[in-house]
Amino acid sequence: MLVSIYRYNPEKDQTPYMQDINIDIPEGKDLMVLDVLHLLKEQDPSVTYRRSCREGVCGSDGLNMNGKNGLACITPLSEVVKRNKLVIRPLPGLPVIRDLVVDMSMFYKQYEKIKPFLINDTPPPAIERLQSPEDREKLDGLYECILCACCSTACPSFWWNPDKFVGPSGLLQAYRFLADSRDTATNERLAELDDPFSVFRCRGIMNCVSVCPKGLNPTKAIGHIRSMLMQRST
Amino acid sequence: MVASVTSLGRNGLYDWLIQRVSAVVLAAYSLFLLGYLVCSPETTYEQWSALFENTLMRIFSLLALISLAAHAWVGLWTISTDYIKPTGLRFLFQAACGIVMFAYVAWGIQVIWGL
Ligand code: SF4
Numbered sequence A: 001m002l003v004s005i006y007r008y009n010p011e012k013d014q015t016p017y018m019q020d021i022n023i024d025i026p027e028g029k030d031l032m033v034l035d036v037l038h039l040l041k042e043q044d045p046s047v048t049y050r051r052s053c054r055e056g057v058c059g060s061d062g063l064n065m066n067g068k069n070g071l072a073c074i075t076p077l078s079e080v081v082k083r084n085k086l087v088i089r090p091l092p093g094l095p096v097i098r099d100l101v102v103d104m105s106m107f108y109k110q111y112e113k114i115k116p117f118l119i120n121d122t123p124p125p126a127i128e129r130l131q132s133p134e135d136r137e138k139l140d141g142l143y144e145c146i147l148c149a150c151c152s153t154a155c156p157s158f159w160w161n162p163d164k165f166v167g168p169s170g171l172l173q174a175y176r177f178l179a180d181s182r183d184t185a186t187n188e189r190l191a192e193l194d195d196p197f198s199v200f201r202c203r204g205i206m207n208c209v210s211v212c213p214k215g216l217n218p219t220k221a222i223g224h225i226r227s228m229l230m231q232r233s234t
Numbered sequence B: 001m002v003a004s005v006t007s008l009g010r011n012g013l014y015d016w017l018i019q020r021v022s023a024v025v026l027a028a029y030s031l032f033l034l035g036y037l038v039c040s041p042e043t044t045y046e047q048w049s050a051l052f053e054n055t056l057m058r059i060f061s062l063l064a065l066i067s068l069a070a071h072a073w074v075g076l077w078t079i080s081t082d083y084i085k086p087t088g089l090r091f092l093f094q095a096a097c098g099i100v101m102f103a104y105v106a107w108g109i110q111v112i113w114g115l
Helices: A033-043 A105-113 A133-137 A156-160 A167-178 A186-193 A207-211 A218-233 B012-039 B045-053 B055-083 B087-112
Strands: A002-007 A017-022 A062-065 A068-071 A085-089 A096-098
Touching: A002 A033, A033 A085, A068 A207, A105 A167, A156 A167, A156 B055, A167 A186, A167 A218, A186 A218, A207 A218, A218 B012, B012 B055, B045 B055, B055 B087
Parallel strands: A002 A085
Antiparallel strands: A002 A017, A062 A068, A062 A085
């Protein structure tokens, strides 16, 4: 199989380039893209990428594979390889540090902005803040996000305004805390999101939904935030 | 909170709402005109000008015109903030859009009311 991989080492290379490498894929097994990267690294130890848990939990190996973002560790070759060719690039729209490793500061900055923690100014109970099963259910489809950045880096609105638009991942998390019955800062949170960029730069392209390796739906969460903003102001 | 002084409502929800409501008005106006033309295919000049002399029709036309201007403003402002990164150029583009939109509204009022 022919693998075309994005290479860039700022200490050596003037510009990034694509390197074509032929890899022998063992018969009878459906390897994951991450396995192919390991095989590549055996051939050329200078190939650089992030990985950790290798089972879709840590979210560190978000990559662009044949044009679509996803986690290399849970993307089988049978799903992405076309005409025996695999093109691997870093997540689009973020500065490249080296090869497939991108600088995620912008992404984390947006995450930080939405205050991703419970805010509750009522006196804490002796043991814990209880939640009804129904209220807990509201967090399903939100809390599972692993911050892999596949969605935000697939979003054109985030590409053009990564400093102003919170992005699908951050907004999914914003809604996760807006929807939490134990959080009392709903109004303050909404006030922070009411400008023309933070939420409203979403144009419903839905790339986020199509790439999320966890099957989450940031567009739906953004819709909920919009309705909450609407309810608050009308 | 991201501050922005050049957007129509200076507030995301407001811009968003304007965009939706004006889209509905424009759709209704287009459908109405289309329906009118389909229902009376041999419209004469007299009928056509009588239609536009009707006060209700004038109000509807003015509403559509203002909706068009607002809709275009929100849309073009968004596009300019996406694609035009140099501040000076972006501001110039936005100012040009504003002037054109204002001119269309003023001119449109003149046409609709036959001033
Ligand atoms: S919403 Fe999905 S794609 Fe986006 S960061 Fe979370 S897990 Fe990754």
